[in-house]
Amino acid sequence: MVRIQIKHGDEDQFLYEASGSEKIENIIKNICAIYNGRLKIYRICAEMEDIAEHGLILPPEMIGLTDEQVKELKLTDPWADKHIPSGGYDINPDKIGRRNGRRPKEHMQKIIKNTINEAKQLISKKLIRSDKVLNLKIIEEAKSILKGCMTIVYPMGLPPHEPVRAEFTNTEDLEGTYASKEIIDISKAQLWFAGKQVLEEKQLSDYCGKNEKSKIIMKINQKGDGPPGREPFMSEETKKMLMAESFRRQEQLKKLELDEDDSYLNSKWADNKSLQKHVHGLDDIKFRFGK
Template sequence: MVLLVVKRSETQQFLYEIPADTAVGEVIQRVVTINNLRQKIQRLKEGGEDLTDIQTDTQQDSDDAGSACASEQLEALQRTLAAADLLQHKDQAEKKVALTEDMLEEAVEDIRHAVAEAYPDGLASDNPFMRVLDGTEDLTGTSHDGENLDASEAELWFASKKLPLESKLSQHVGRNEKTKVVVKLQRAGYGPPPREPAVDEETQKAMLAYYYKKQEDQKRLAADDTMYYDSAWANPRSLKNQFSGIGDVRLS
């Protein structure tokens, strides 16, 4: 299985494994599905926090058993949302955790079950949270506009080249099933995506720290050189003064 580091931006990336002989068109369909599920979970996490905050406010003055039970179920919903968000987080790529359609779809279903437990009477179908959960929300003109992709309008780029849909992935990344490559996923018609930096962020930080330390060391050496020139033993006339009996006589 080839390990793809799929990037839409520096803050939107994930790992995905797929056989090297898979057609690029199918690769795009698979990674678009992962992308859209990740975005859905992010919106559910965002909307779920608002949902539980509102419900908690309405229960603050009530101490009956029913409200206590609902409170526990709301906490369970929050934990489920947090777990799903952690599953899809971009840090999973750094932890070398490859995502699958099944694991993300299962996370969405866990959220659906948690919502049903917290709201046994159900939520209105036009509730913003339910629109996200049911996939009926309209993102046009919102801050989330453009997050979802349509596989028929998406492109996959590797080494600054757009991969033809009819070609095999192996034609571009090789047949080694243990290969790890960075690919860019984007909407069609936007031209080549930005090039990858020559070094990753962690390496860049290490390099900056190294050069800073080197610069500080050079400053200390320069200071030591100055002290050397001010030392009596470095005075070229020191030996002559010694024989003349002048020693360390200084004029005030």
């Protein structure tokens, strides 16, 4: 199986594994689905972090209003008493007026935070360093443990307008948000290899050869974005290593220029009679003077 290191722009994303005989069209669809799936997991985690701090989302007509405005308009949250976190809640008002301020108790907060960390580790970019591949099954696993966590914390379920619920059911509306700009439309997704666009009708082996143990780098974007920047001749780590070595060498040369120490004259290699002494067995003679 060929290992493909997927990048978006200059940032590493994940490792994908495919057979050299697989069609590029299928590879693009799978890679795009994984890429968008990672974004979904991170969106869910961000919303769950907010839930742990400030409770569930307010009804759309109450979001952003001050307490005075809510009283003046005589608005109420009909879902607040129907969806109480397991074990009760503490009051921690949301300064931006987005959530109801009824956050879960400390024990449930820990469950949420630990689950978030577990899900993030499953899809982390650091997996590339460990040479671990990512696939749709792992994405679904991360989504499943997050959903299970919410079921534990909110056994009565989540309100219909809660963003986390919409993410779990794939009914999220991201129009007009920054998140919508990050998503890549599968119908418009394209891959690039060695500065050239990868053609859908070809096979992976047309680009990396027949060696199933090869590892290549591909970049993903969508039609209209233009070709991504080519990979640098050397990695950033290699650049830093070479710069450090160059600096060390320069410092050594400066030290040699300033060093006027002639103590080296006492060294054996500087004695022009060392060979003669060695032949006559006189090179290790030491003299001891009495008092």
